[in-house]
Amino acid sequence: MKGLEDILREHPFLSGFSPEQSDLIVGCARNHRFNAGQYLFHEGDPADEFYLIRRGKVALEIVAPGKPPIVFATLGEGEIVGASWLVAPHRTMFDARAVELTRAIGIDAACLRGKCDEDHSLGYEMMKAFLPILVQRLNATRLQILDVYGRA
Amino acid sequence: MSAAPQLDPFLPDIYSVRDVRRELPDTVTLEVAPKAGARPDFEPGQFNMLYAFGIGEIAISLSGSAGSGETFIHTVREVGAVSAAISKLEVGAELGLRGPYGAGWPVNAAEGSDVVFVAGGLGLAPLRPAILHVLANRNRYGRVVLLFGSRNPTDLLYRDELAVWRQRLDVDIDVTVDHADAEWRGNVGVVPALIPRASFDPTDTIAFVCGPEVMMRFSVAALRDAGVPLDHVYVSMERNMKCAIGLCGHCQFGPTFVCKDGPVMRFDAIADIFSIREI
Ligand SMILES: Cc1cc2nc3c(=O)[nH]c(=O)nc-3n(C[C@H](O)[C@H](O)[C@H](O)COP(=O)(O)OP(=O)(O)OC[C@H]3O[C@@H](n4cnc5c(N)ncnc54)[C@H](O)[C@@H]3O)c2cc1C
Numbered sequence: 326m327k328g329l330e331d332i333l334r335e336h337p338f339l340s341g342f343s344p345e346q347s348d349l350i351v352g353c354a355r356n357h358r359f360n361a362g363q364y365l366f367h368e369g370d371p372a373d374e375f376y377l378i379r380r381g382k383v384a385l386e387i388v389a390p391g392k393p394p395i396v397f398a399t400l401g402e403g404e405i406v407g408a409s410w411l412v413a414p415h416r417t418m419f420d421a422r423a424v425e426l427t428r429a430i431g432i433d434a435a436c437l438r439g440k441c442d443e444d445h446s447l448g449y450e451m452m453k454a455f456l457p458i459l460v461q462r463l464n465a466t467r468l469q470i471l472d473v474y475g476r477a
Numbered sequence: 478m479s480a481a482p483q484l485d486p487f488l489p490d491i492y493s494v495r496d497v498r499r500e501l502p503d504t505v506t507l508e509v510a511p512k513a514g515a516r517p518d519f520e521p522g523q524f525n526m527l528y529a530f531g532i533g534e535i536a537i538s539l540s541g542s543a544g545s546g547e548t549f550i551h552t553v554r555e556v557g558a559v560s561a562a563i564s565k566l567e568v569g570a571e572l573g574l575r576g577p578y579g580a581g582w583p584v585n586a587a588e589g590s591d592v593v594f595v596a597g598g599l600g601l602a603p604l605r606p607a608i609l610h611v612l613a614n615r616n617r618y619g620r621v622v623l624l625f626g627s628r629n630p631t632d633l634l635y636r637d638e639l640a641v642w643r644q645r646l647d648v649d650i651d652v653t654v655d656h657a658d659a660e661w662r663g664n665v666g667v668v669p670a671l672i673p674r675a676s677f678d679p680t681d682t683i684a685f686v687c688g689p690e691v692m693m694r695f696s697v698a699a700l701r702d703a704g705v706p707l708d709h710v711y712v713s714m715e716r717n718m719k720c721a722i723g724l725c726g727h728c729q730f731g732p733t734f735v736c737k738d739g740p741v742m743r744f745d746a747i748a749d750i751f752s753i754r755e756i
């Protein structure tokens with residue numbers, strides 16, 4: 326059976342990191358399994374972990390009082406759930422729910438933040454890995470807001 | 478010897494409605510047949526001018542199979558007076574029809590390559606003849622991917638047919654919606670976001686993109702980022718049309734006339750003018 330290290334090294338998120346940096350990240354990682362319907366985290370929770378999805382699908386939801394939750398994005402294999410761990414005050418901004426059985430690697434945020442603070446080249450690589458994801462999601466959100474399929 | 482009589486290119490033929498299928502609250506699919514003679518052949522991606530008597534004429538893509546048949550299939554969304562009148566036609570009603578017109582999807586030139594269809598909303602209708610052609614001649618193509626984005630799960634066009642296509646093991650279909658409630662088990666997000674997740678060989682892919690212009694812009698950018706050269710990307714343009722035969726200039730898009738140089742155009746040929754407003 327593959328160990329956590331091998332699994333993590335195969336994840337696309339780690340492709341930009343050197344083997345030494347990957348070792349540091351592996352040191353903060355653990356395996357997770359979420360059943361369909363189980364929440365990875367809820368809005369307002371401390372962002373103490375983020376997740377690299379190995380298999381399955383995760384829905385990001387916003388809940389407005391008195392209304393059913395609205396799913397604004399789903400993330401799948403190879404993608405990352407959670408960026409609030411990077412930015413103070415380190416609190417999640419939405420709910421994340423497994424739509425189907427989901428296997429993921431959780432990275433302990435306090436552990437990784439500590440290592441990034443100590444080793445700025447690791448921190449820089451981490452920013453380089455996260456920024457394109459954030460920009461892509463911002464662009465996707467812009468397109469979503471335009472509601473392009475609506476009537477002109 | 479006297480010359481053959483010159484037919485008026487603006488004179489529509491009379492067609493009658495054979496079948497009506499409601500797709501969505503504002504969208505219907507009509508099957509129409511000529512009152513006399515056979516319907517002309519057409520290529521996937523071409524369009525007809527449909528005339529609602531006394532109201533007006535609009536461009537509507539062919540959305541049925543381009544194989545042999547007696548009828549044309551058109552999927553029409555009600556947005557204004559003419560499309561509303563056409564959408565309300567019942568079985569047996571008559572309408573005028575000119576066409577088919579325009580340049581279609583290069584389905585023959587794509588043989589041997591992977592084919593990626595990227596459709597948004599009603600944009601699946603003009604792509605449908607190309608999809609049907611590729612599926613009917615599946616062994617002539619490499620990997621076939623269909624990425625389809627819609628506003629929400631209840632607005633999905635051709636839902637039943639999508640379910641049938643999904644049964645096939647030789648085509649990858651991914652559907653996404655902009656918004657959904659927790660009941661929806663599919664993808665949520667915009668259709669360009671599906672492109673990096675899809676599996677195809679970007680160096681040997683022909684991409685066919687159809688939908689609202691903003692969605693096409695973002696999709697083309699995602700295809701380019703995935704490594705697909707822009708001269709392998711085709712988009713279908715919509716401009717208001719009048720003559721539909723390259724005479725009036727109504728549909729001018731930069732130096733091109735969408736009615737005869739398009740509606741399907743190779744993206745690199747129009748890239749410079751594509752994102753400029755109000756051309
Ligand atoms: C090559 C080509 C292929 C087309 N294929 C199809 C097709 O398969 N099915 C289909 O339903 N339509 C298609 N269209 C669009 C269709 O021609 C227009 O929706 C139609 O001309 C609208 O005419 P109308 O008189 O009903 O509305 P108008 O009174 O002309 O317009 C009413 C309102 O709708 C808006 N509008 C006009 N056109 C569009 C549009 N394309 N999308 C969204 N809003 C619009 C106008 O800005 C206006 O606000 C195609 C257009 C072209 C050029």
Ligand code: FES
Nearest residue numbers: 719721725726736
């Ligand atoms: S519609 Fe007249 S030139 Fe194109």
